[in-house]
Amino acid sequence: MTEARRRYGAITLFPEMFDSLTGWGITGRAHDQGLWGLSLTNPRDFADDRHGTVDDRPYGGGPGMVMQAAVMDRALEASRQLVGASAKVVALTPQGRVFSDSLARELVSETALIFVAGRYEGIDERFLEASVDVEISVGDFVVSGGELPAMVVMDALIRLLPGALGHGGSAEEDSFVNGVLDWPHYTRPETYRGVEVPAVLLSGDHGAISRWRRAQALRRTLDRRPDLLCWQGLSEEDRRLLSEWKLDD
């Protein structure tokens, strides 16, 4: 049994932004290979009036505008026609569950997903309550709309599709999976601005190189992201590498 093609939909006032996902890099190649497809729906096409109005002033007052529930529901109905009636609906909102590797692994198991990207101050809560399965935030910072967050989430899912990374890569080796950051990388020249590549990497001793890389990864995780380090997951060898901490390398 081969993995089913993923069908993704996006509801957005700026559908052209998603060209960067279909057109470039790993996600673009996976798209060309037919691993995933994207259907775009613009709420503007489902406005009540001839001007394409999709927003209105917030009840209770205050700044900004709110995307109307009825417009969003008509756009969602149209997207379901394209993506499939059973698609789960993901809205990108600053109030959502913070995105993570584990949420990516949950979502990639869905064959069909519709991503709703808001603009202005947000989307009418009645649409979110009635029609959205999960709200996702990409972190505790503010961006100008849901499009870039939707593309971040979609990129993370597409990388997990079998075949998307080609032969060189494995999604299992990526950081956050095993709770350890990457080790430092070097390429030619051997000396750059007076800084030499660590000698062990030129030694040809593959055992020593593996131990050095693992030690660097563990130390950098402890140093920069101690919240990630999963102590129970460490081997005896890992514990020894960490205890041999030296300031000079």
Ligand code: 9D3
């Ligand atoms: C004054 C309250 N602001 C909420 C934090 C208003 C507001 C700012 C920015 C409302 C919406 C937005 C647009 N951002 C998103 O739609 C968004 C987002 C984000 O800003 N940060 C992290 N994840 C996400 S997902 C969607």
